Amino acid sequence: MATYKWYIWIIQLFIILNIQALVNCVDRGNFKTCDQSGFCKRHRSITPGHSPYYLEMSSFKIYETSLEGIIVNSQNGIQLKFDLIVLKDNSMRFKIKELNTIRHRFEAREALVDRIEESKLEVISQDSEKIILTFGSNKVILNGSPFRIDIFSGDQLVISANARGLMKFEHYRPKSNPKPTEEGEEQNEIQQQQPPVPPEEEQFKDTLWEETFKGHTDSKPYGPSSVGMDFSFVGFKHVYGIPEHADVFPLRTTKGTSDPYRLYNLDVFEYDLNNPMAIYGSIPFMVAHSETQTVGLLWLNAAETWVDVEASSNQGVVSSIVDFVKGNTQIPQQDSHWISESGIIDVFFLLGPGPKDVMFQYAKLTGVTPLPPLFSLGYHQCRWNYRDQDDVRNVDAGFDENDIPYDVLWLDLDHTHDRKYFTWDPYKFPDPIAMQTNLTAKGRKMVTLVDPHIKRDNNYYIHKEATDRGFYVKNKENQDYEGWCWPGASGYLDFLSPEVRDWWSSKYALDQYQGSTLSLYTWNDMNEPSVFSEPEVTMPKDCKHVGGWEHRDIHNMYGFLMVMATYKGHLMRSGGAQRPFILSRSVFAGSQRYGAVWTGDNIADWNHLQISVPMILSLSIAGMSFSGADVGGFFRNPTPELMLRWYQAGAYQPFFRAHSHHETKRREPWLFEGEYRTAIRDAIRARYPLLPLWYTLFYENERTGVPPMRPVWMEFPTETITFDMNDEYIIGSCLLVRPVLEESVVNVNVYFPGTNEVWYDIITHEKYDGGQSVSVSAPLSKIPVYQRGGTIIPKKGRIRRSSSLTYNDPYTLVIALDKSGTHANGTLYIDDFNSFKYREGNFLLLKFSFEKNIISSKILEGKFKTSAWLEKIIIVGLEKAPKSIILFNKNSKTELISKYDENQHLLTIRKPGVNIGEEWKITL
Template sequence: MITNTEVEKRGNQHPSHIVDFKHDNDKIYFTTHNGVILELTILRDSAIRFRYATEHVFEPDFSYALNDDVSLGYNELEVKEEIPEYVITTSKIKIYVQKADLKIQIVDLDDVVICEDELGFHWEENFDYGGNIVKMSKVCHSGESYYGMGDKASHTNLKGKRVNNWVTDSYAYGKDQEPLYKAIPFYVGLKENIAYGVFFDNSFSTYFDFANEKRNVTSFWADGGEMNYYFFYGPKIGQVVEAYTDLTGVPELPPLWALGFHQSKWSYYPEKKVKELASSFRKLKIPCDAIYLDIDYMEGFRCFTWNNRRFPNPKKMVEELEKDGFKTVTMIDPGIKIDRDYWVYQQAMDNGFFCRRADGPHFKGKVWPGECKFPDFTNPEVREWWGGLYKEMISDMGVHGVWNDMNEPAVMEVPTKTANLDVRHDYDGHPCSHRKAHNVYGMQMVRATYDGVKKFTFPKRPFVLTRAAYSGTQRYCATWTGDNVATWEHLWIANVQMQRMCMSGYSFVGSDIGGFAEQPNGELFARWVQLGIFHPFCRVHSSGDHGEQEPWSFGDEITDIVRKFIELRYQLLPYLYTMFYKYINNGLPMLQSLVLYDQEDTQTHFRTDEFLFGEQILVCPVQEPNAKGRRMYLPKGKWFNFWNDEVIEGGVEKWIPADIDEIPVFVKEGAMIPKYPVQQYVGEKEIKELEIDVYYTEGIENSSVYEDQQDGYDYKKGRYSLRKFRLRGKKNELIIQQFKDGNFITPYTKFKMTFHGLPFKIGSIEIDNEVVNPKDIKLNGNNVIEVSKDFTELHLTGQ
């Protein structure tokens, strides 16, 4: 890896003075005497693109990361030439461009510095491959913190760290190991309570140094390509993340079953074993929605085939599993076995779909089937062909979801673990080597998979899962954090990775619960399930080499604990589904690190363990053995202990008891948490009433619940139900207002409301300004009532 200092030593070139300036609508161009052009694009008042060319020439402007529907448009734009600099002003920020050296300084409207160049843009020729190593260095201010960057296995605050984005099969990776499975070159900076973001959209191997080598410098660079980055101004972290998410996109709503509990192993086979697994879930009444088939369902690991000895009638098996409430998810890898009698291989050969080396021969690499060739998924024709291969599996066999693994691409028995750098790619009409295409290879594979699965599951919604990803991959699929290990350290890693991924625009994410490599004991497995049910994607997966890893594998006590928490996951499905709705509509991360939740509180800046599940549930996993509780930090405000309704004033670190059957879970005061009854799988029961837990506050809090048919696309035609609640509490009264949107008619007609922490005994109840008899709403003591789902205002008054 090229270090910062090495770059400084080796023929660095810098922009010289500006000799030309041009303003063309939303673009502003600055040209220097030595041929550097800065193209500065105003996307929005708080979102700016900086793109640099050398030798007066830009590369073709193309990116896989960007969302087609990105929001564009600004309110104000003024460009002024002053003596030492140009000044660009929007309604949110000012940008100073130095005439002498093209350095940039970005300030708010009060001239408070947000982000500024140190050396700024500089470059050197890459003598090994041609082109430039492009680099940007920024000033790291005192007290500045950094977050994001995808699935890095390190502290949530990246200050003092150096990371590398080169999508890598990192089996049994360790804490702080670099690089990992994903390349998400986006970070959030936080300086004096002002948040900003930088997205370096460059698919080559990229590096970020967060004041590691020099304590006052943060820098990022790439082995090739352009210096092309986007700057987002907050000033809140949430605003930065939402802006980045808007730029790179969000997925469609998944089918609700995809948010249930999933069970996987390498591998469940033959068919008898799969049916026994399904039967055990139902017999033990442990909810589960999906069972995964790893590579052993295939004939000799050939993708899109079935081993007829292990699975003599897969269509019938999938149908029988579905009748019992299980969806089937199958794995598909990119490596295609070299076998002239194998139809997929022959089709790709006949059409020239495989990747080639620089001098023409096909690229070959060893994976599970042996010697394989690899489709070029950066070719749109190949993607269309690949999507079509799913027809038999989805349309004919009835498989419900697809899991793309090994798509870094992983290659065995070579030092690099991946394809040769001279492999050629189409890159959607911008031919390049694997140096540029590597980080997007898995992304384009799963994009092709998504398109195919979506086509053949219609009118249902697709479910697709990937291991490798680049920025923007979240548009197509869920992801997980790869081959982790059954250790307490990896439980900690999983927690920070989920928070980091959500802050990096990729919320539909989970880990292999219990650990993929090695074997957890019952305590670790239970603690991991307790964490995993609060992650957007919830799946147990293991290598199977060291024993069983099903919910019942560790004795009755652990089984009961696991069942309790999986049941809680199913109760919270409407809350989780609403979180997903907010994520895809507003870019709001489904999990929030404490610093995202309250950046003004400096105590949150270095917290790793606690996080917000949605906006109103605070979770803190237990991450060490033999614990009877743990210390945790509760952010400011009042929080109800989920298990016993004890109210704690936040802004403090406290010891919270949490024996093996509990972890610390708190609910924000004023929250209204919707819940379904426990089901063994999504759709098992008709929801006859929506339970809502109402947590009193003396003040105002807003909550909501989104619902639709749980699958299909009618929600896009207005067939959804969005209920927004405004709760206002006073010393002797509680008022709940409801605002409804959408024309989906929910199957239930009533809310069953349970009140927590009411400081008064209910004396009178008004619904839409009419006094009601407590008997008519089944007032149970002081805390449970049943009301029509269609009320506009509910008013409780104390005696």
């Protein structure tokens, strides 16, 4: 029997790894559609407008910040507990779960920060039909029959819950298992012992208690348990978010045209584009944006989830409310329908009113990206796999020989001994500490792969400890679950258990992870979790976790929990002195607190380059600020032109890493010829002067939740032309980027936002007025990037081998004057670039200003000593040369040397020479 099992696994593995590799796109037949998912099909079949749920209005209890009541399903009498909580910072939460249940439901509490602050509400009216309450400038109407929630921002209805009556809450019910009948016993007695099937579920009864896909039967021991509800965004034409999908940035209409967007973390390599299929991450957060308002919705549920999106004709229940308030039936509306297989209904409404307000509100719930160490913002070089220590040494030397900076070299799967994580291949990597020391001598770091599947080998200490201590996920027979992944037969650690997470964290200690140093960081891959031997390449839903939870309950946060433990391990190994850097493929709401993410196993294809921009934007607005895509494409071989254009795009995205499959041609940057080689080097080098800007933006991100890479509408929220953009974005508020994403293109159209704005080419300083689209030249050597007038960007002009060698290098300030030529400002954040001492005030936040021909530096916050000084100031857009330039610093007064270019309206002030951390003033 055991031999047969192994044989089946080997056949399945062969099919998965080879059939998908032979086709141009993923085989969709290996992954479920909504029609093949019983709970999705049940919910999607609901007829709008006939909700059986009503609020028991006499049941309400009202408290200072919350109220609670009972919702009743009129079809079966099942009672649900309803809680509404008003939160600080213009947000609101409501929860619905069973009042009397035979089994508790999973709540994804780990995704939230430890403490969510509440705020006062005021009930202004209550009768037998509705309750009206207010908080801040918002009004909430709880309608009794049918149950519906209408949320107003000021006088504007912005969100309505269950307005279409699609709410469905499948209650837990016992499944009868009668004994075999005696001969002649009446059969109908057995039938009477079975739980009755409600009429509305009769057509779906075959999927209620078990379900089969690709030869695997999901036993569903607790029966149907799904939840769903509709939410209408009133006054909105565009919704965004719910990553991760290889699709455009504004979410498409799915109802009647395709499957819903699926949120179910899956290992889908060479994924298809422009469709709602699930891939590696699932963040159930949606943002609606219009010219006047931005709102967000977090559906906190870790089970498999489907989301339908539909542009409404506005003729339903919501339109009647809008008519009453506005007298206008033409208000746009985006309808969404959220469906999860288990768990509770736990919803947060973030009411903005602006896009940056929503980012802040989301961060207050799920946390922020901690300020990354500076090196992680540099360029990363990766391949599956660098063969051995000599290969690593040669690649490292290649960067130096070709004068190309980089910060991190990565080792994939095959650096390990027999694919056992926390080990090194003794023949290929006999002295890993010496290898890392060779890198750190140049300020560089190393990252190694550590995946969640553990090789089932009794001689492997990780497996032995996990087995002895019962740390593996169990199968439905309550035995250690065994699946197949890269090591062969594998166990999967139960990261839902705090004890397992603590144990995993301890394995990163330097005396546990032999051959590791404090300069070695971690890449958690395959953590969806990926299981080659199972349908949909992941763990069966009826596997069991600590506390009796099924895998179906927690699937989408499995990778999140793993990275949580890895992050803690990195903190522990340095005694909390060093900021971790972790990369994860699987993410959930809150993953930003622990690591970065990339868009997975993409293809060396122009279409994949194009889709990387909306994918990263979607992740960015859903909290995953530190995100990027494999430069060049992981699979297949890019043309030199594609490789170059991808480097140019990646240089202006948060996480900048080149990565490739072991079957592709080697593609280190210097292996390309002629103009491509030079231009690729220049693209990588273009990253490094802007590291002070990236670092400052990530500091601001930790404080505000606003991502460094932003959709244009986040900075220009009223410009409707930007709402559908998939190929432009803004870094901070100051750099507009339009990468070249098409083959054989030497001109691109750039939209310059802001009718009162002006933009300057960062290389030529050519000036463009805002509020127009312009065809700009983009030869192979060109990255179309533009600095916004009215901004000041700090740069470091000296290119070193790595960012760690630039800590005390001098700064250059690039001042781009606004349209009037009189104003600009910017900020710079400085600390030790590696520790957490900045949280104790050991940092500097500086503000630079240009006002009325006076340039000034002011310390806004913090105390920190730096040796870096101000080497140069470049002023773009200055109409005439000043007669004199005087520096006032402390009690001294110095005349400075400058050069003015009349054609470019460019003033260069040389060597002010002041310490960058001091306050000073320069008058023109």
